[in-house]
Amino acid sequence: MMNRALAWLQRLESALLALLLFAMIALAAYQVFARNLFDTGFTWGDGFVRVAVLWVTVIGAMVASRSDDHIRMDVLARYFSTGTLVLVRRATALFTALVSFGVAWSSIGFVQFEREDGTLAFGAVPAWWCEVILPVGFAVIGLRYLLRAFVLSAEQVLDDEGDQGGSYSDLDGDGVDADGDRAP
Amino acid sequence: MMLLGTLAILAFAFLGAPLFAVVLAAAMLGFYASEIDLAVIGIELYRLTSTPLLVALPLFTFSGYLLSESNTSKRLVDVMQSLVGWLPSGLALVGFVACAVFTALTGASGVTIVALGALLLPALVRSGYSERFGLGLVTASGSLGLLLAPSVPLILYGIVAQQLDVGEPFTIQDLFVAGILPALLMIVLLTLYSLWLHRGGAIPRVAFAWSNLGRALWAARWELPLPFFVLGGIYGGFFAVSEAAAMTALYVLVVEVFLYREISVRRLPSVMVDSMVMVGGILLILGAALAFTNYLVDAEVPQRLFEFTKEHIESPITFLILLNILLLVLGAVLDIFSALVIMVPLLLPMAVGYGIHPVHLGIIFLANMQIGYFTPPIGMNLFIASYRFKKPILELYAACLPFMLVLLVALLIITYVPALSLGPVEWLRGD
Numbered sequence: 001m002m003n004r005a006l007a008w009l010q011r012l013e014s015a016l017l018a019l020l021l022f023a024m025i026a027l028a029a030y031q032v033f034a035r036n037l038f039d040t041g042f043t044w045g046d047g048f049v050r051v052a053v054l055w056v057t058v059i060g061a062m063v064a065s066r067s068d069d070h071i072r073m074d075v076l077a078r079y080f081s082t083g084t085l086v087l088v089r090r091a092t093a094l095f096t097a098l099v100s101f102g103v104a105w106s107s108i109g110f111v112q113f114e115r116e117d118g119t120l121a122f123g124a125v126p127a128w129w130c131e132v133i134l135p136v137g138f139a140v141i142g143l144r145y146l147l148r149a150f151v152l153s154a155e156q157v158l159d160d161e162g163d164q165g166g167s168y169s170d171l172d173g174d175g176v177d178a179d180g181d182r183a184p
Numbered sequence: 185m186m187l188l189g190t191l192a193i194l195a196f197a198f199l200g201a202p203l204f205a206v207v208l209a210a211a212m213l214g215f216y217a218s219e220i221d222l223a224v225i226g227i228e229l230y231r232l233t234s235t236p237l238l239v240a241l242p243l244f245t246f247s248g249y250l251l252s253e254s255n256t257s258k259r260l261v262d263v264m265q266s267l268v269g270w271l272p273s274g275l276a277l278v279g280f281v282a283c284a285v286f287t288a289l290t291g292a293s294g295v296t297i298v299a300l301g302a303l304l305l306p307a308l309v310r311s312g313y314s315e316r317f318g319l320g321l322v323t324a325s326g327s328l329g330l331l332l333a334p335s336v337p338l339i340l341y342g343i344v345a346q347q348l349d350v351g352e353p354f355t356i357q358d359l360f361v362a363g364i365l366p367a368l369l370m371i372v373l374l375t376l377y378s379l380w381l382h383r384g385g386a387i388p389r390v391a392f393a394w395s396n397l398g399r400a401l402w403a404a405r406w407e408l409p410l411p412f413f414v415l416g417g418i419y420g421g422f423f424a425v426s427e428a429a430a431m432t433a434l435y436v437l438v439v440e441v442f443l444y445r446e447i448s449v450r451r452l453p454s455v456m457v458d459s460m461v462m463v464g465g466i467l468l469i470l471g472a473a474l475a476f477t478n479y480l481v482d483a484e485v486p487q488r489l490f491e492f493t494k495e496h497i498e499s500p501i502t503f504l505i506l507l508n509i510l511l512l513v514l515g516a517v518l519d520i521f522s523a524l525v526i527m528v529p530l531l532l533p534m535a536v537g538y539g540i541h542p543v544h545l546g547i548i549f550l551a552n553m554q555i556g557y558f559t560p561p562i563g564m565n566l567f568i569a570s571y572r573f574k575k576p577i578l579e580l581y582a583a584c585l586p587f588m589l590v591l592l593v594a595l596l597i598i599t600y601v602p603a604l605s606l607g608p609v610e611w612l613r614g615d
Contacts, residue, residue, distance in 0.1 A: 018456040021246060024239060025437070028430030032423060050233040056242055057232060057471065060464015061204070063457065070202030071465050071519055075562065077200055092201035099205040102212060107226030121233075130233070134226050 009140070013063050020052045020059070047122025051130040058137035065144040067160040068093070077161075085161075086154045093148035093157075100142030107134040189213045203522050204465075207472035214479035228475030232467060236426060237343055237356065242463045243429035244334050247436040248290035249459040254446035256407055257299035260286060261307075262400040263408075270392035275311050276378040279304045279321050280328060280371045285411070287329030291336045293462075294568040297326040301572060312387045316583045317378075323569040323580060324587035327557035328370060330520075330550050331363030334414055334432070337520050337553070338363060339425065340470070341546040344528045347474065351536035354543050354609075356425045357418060361612055362543045362605040366551060369604065370594045377590045406439045466521045473525035486533035493534060500538040504599050507531070508552060515556015516563045523553060540602075547605040551595050558584045 027045050034041040042048075064070050068089075080088060111131045119127040148157060193213065197206040208225065215224055232238065264278040271277060282304070287296045301322035308318035330337055342356040401408065414432050417423040423431060440447050447455060480486060497503050514523050528549065535545045557565045560581045570577045598604060 014453065014457045017460040018453040021242065021456045021460055025243065025246075025430055025433045028239065028243070028427065029434045032427045032431060036422070046236060049239050050236060053238050053242060053467070054230070054232045056460050057464050057467035060460045060462070061468040062464075063461045064465050065202075068202075069461065069465065070204060071469060071522055072200050072202050073197055073518055073522075074200050075517055076198055088199050092196055092199050095196045095201050095209075096205040099209045099212070102222070103208055103225055103229070106212075106222040106224075107229070109221075109223035110226030110230070113223070131226070131230055134229055 010063075010066070013059050017056060017059050017063065020056050024049055024052050024056075044123035044125075051121060054130070055133050058133045062137050062140050062144075065096075065141045068145075068148060069160070082158065086157050089157050090149045093145045094150075097142045097145035097149060100138045100145060104135045104138035104142060107131070107138065111135060186213070186217050203526075204468045204472045207469060207476050207526065211472065211476040211479050214476070214483065218479070218482065225475055228478060229471045231474050232471045235343060235347070237339070237346075238426075238467070240334075240339055240426045240429035241336055241343075241467065242460060243426075243433040244336055244339070245291065245463050246456065246459045247429075247432045248293075248295075248336070249455050249462075250436045250440045250447060251286075251407075252290050252295045252299055253451075253455055254440045254444060256440075257282075257286060258303060259400070259404040259407060261300065261303050263397075263404050265307075266393070266396040266400040270390055272389060273375060273378040273382055273387065274389070275304075275308055275387075276313065276317075276321060277371075277375050279308065280325055280374050283322075283325035284329030284332060284367060284371060287325075287327060288332035288335045289410075294326065294565060296329075297322055297565055297568050298572055301326070301569065305573060311390075313382070316579075317381065319569065319573060319575060319580060320583035320585075320587045321378075322573075323558050323565050323584050324591065325374075326565040326569070327554040328374075329367065330554045331367040331547060333360035333363065333418065334425070334428070335363075337524060337550055338546070340466070340521060340524050341528060341549060344470070344473075344525055345532055345542050345546060348477070348529055348532055350533050351542040354541075358543050358609045359546055360415075360418065361609050362547050363550075365604045365608060366547050366594070366598045369597060370551075370591060373590050373594050374587065377586065381586075406443050410435065410439075469522055470525045473529065476526075477529040480529065486530055489530060490534045490537045494537065500540065501600070503534075503538045504540070504548070507535070507548070508595065508599060511549060511552035512556055512559060515553040516559040516561075519564070520550075520553045520557075524549070541606055543609060544602045544605050548595075548599050551598050555588060555591050555595060558588065560584075 027042070028049055031041045031045050061070070077085060077088075111128050111134070114131060115126070115128040121127040121130045190210075190213070193206060193209050196209075197203070211228070212222060212225060215222060261278065261282050264282045265275065268274055268277050268281070279300075283296050283300055286300055290296065305315075305318045305322050308321065309315055313321075329335065332338075338359055339356060342354075342359050346354075410432070413435065414428055417428045417431065418425060437452075441449060441452060493503070497506065511523075511527075514527060518526070531549070532542060532545060536542065540548075557563050558569075560566065566577060566580050566584065569575070570580050
């Protein structure tokens with residue numbers, strides 16, 4: 001049940017990321033043509049693109065927290081023994097989870113306020129629809145780090161080592177990255 | 185309480201907690217101590233939507249991912265080789281220029297070393313360069329080109345600095361113009377070093393052939409318009425930076441997926457997702473840093489920091505020396521994006537206080553970061569090269585050292601001759 005929900009969430013995140021990026025490219029490019037050739041364009045286009053950037057940011061960050069791919073300062077990790085490293089990773093995961101829940105909680109207040117206020121973001125779209133990604137996103141990030149702190153096995157915690165920043169860690173192009181993880 | 189909280193957050197930062205959480209925790213602690221409602225965190229993060237320019241970052245990053253997933257690197261090296269390979273030290277020059285162009289387009293994420301190094305290193309050794317020289321070249325050049333448009337760190341510096349609204353106002357285009365001569369200076373000095381090292385005809389020269397040039401240009405025919413199109417569009421005033429980013433993304437998408445067909449339509453979504461995860465990580469830290477900066481400004485931290493340094497450091501020259509040392513260390517410890525969004529809000533007000541132009545500071549900052557990428561012991565590119573070329577890390581330290589010294593000379597010139605960065609900007613503005 002839990003695994004099915006997680007798989008469903010992962011597909012949704014990926015689909016949203018690709019869709020939003022595609023919409024950003026298409027809309028921004030259309031605006032250039034429309035403005036230069038016909039002197040027109042969607043008045044809501046700019047507002048949509050800006051909100052899309054926020055959504056891409058939060059959803060991208062949600063995906064990065066699946067395997068703890070966030071940017072961090074990693075000066076001490078190479079000096080720890082394996083056992084200590086697992087403990088350190090669990091502790092920092094708990095810290096991250098608490099901070100994320102704090103942000104999620106505080107942005108619920110913000111979204112609620114804007115909803116009562118009836119602010120519009122662009123066109124006829126209420127601002128709180130755009131902002132709702134903040135509490136949702138940070139709650140998901142918090143949950144993923146909570147899992148990392150308490151539920152994931154030591155192997156799983158260490159498995160995500162070294163592929164920080166993710167994408168270019170497959171250095172020799174054989175589909176296996178520096179620490180032996182196979183690309184999904 | 186405040187002290188204890190600060191110490192705990194710093195401890196988590198050094199233990200390797202994600203930086204977005206570290207910076208958000210710091211902001212929350214700060215707001216809490218100033219008795220400001222924590223709902224402000226949500227408002228601050230939502231400020232990411234108030235910068236129209238920001239969309240340039242995901243779009244240029246996506247273009248960079250597409251270019252690095254296709255055979256652009258090979259075509260780029262072929263074109264450069266047939267163009268300047270016949271000169272003395274020609275292949276070294278090919279390496280410097282190709283790496284600079286590729287890094288400007290893809291960001292200095294290590295992909296330059298992986299994609300171009302694999303082509304250049306064997307070619308250099310075959311042409312008579314020593315392996316040590318080749319290793320140093322590909323590792324040190326992995327971050328060359330950060331100062332050239334449309335590099336993502338350069339745009340990010342512009343966005344962060346403009347948010348702060350201190351010093352003379354400037355545009356992203358000004359930054360793009362300011363980076364040109366410093367980047368050329370680095371390439372020229374590196375080439376002179378290679379010429380000096382291989383003086384007396386140690387490396388056999390290859391003849392220039394029109395047929396090679398023709399073949400290379402034909403192979404790269406779809407990608408050749410790209411630089412002119414991006415740069416011409418921006419410098420010529422046809423598009424704003426964010427529009428140029430959209431046109432670039434669209435153009436690269438069509439070229440790599442439908443004309444070269446090196447990325448299948450089926451693989452496209454995964455490239456899109458990968459690039460957006462990278463962007464999400466960077467922009468989340470930016471959003472957190474915006475919140476934290478706002479707290480710092482409220483608490484007058486940059487101002488107090490400036491007053492403190494002003495008491496101990498009188499001359500801008502001393503300030504610049506210390507700044508360079510600080511940034512070199514930072515460049516080796518922090519990744520470039522976090523360093524930008526966390527340090528620029530602290531450093532820019534100080535630098536402006538010493539009379540340094542924000543555009544000049546940006547160029548100094550990135551030039552330092554560029555060297556930090558391969559500064560021993562922990563510059564990221566050293567590890568990437570060590571892994572990619574299966575060489576011990578100590579060998580890479582030794583190989584990179586001469587290149588580092590050359591680039592430090594360039595850095596000193598860039599730092600102490602502001603006209604190198606600012607001259608062309610003023611000239612283009614007509615004053």
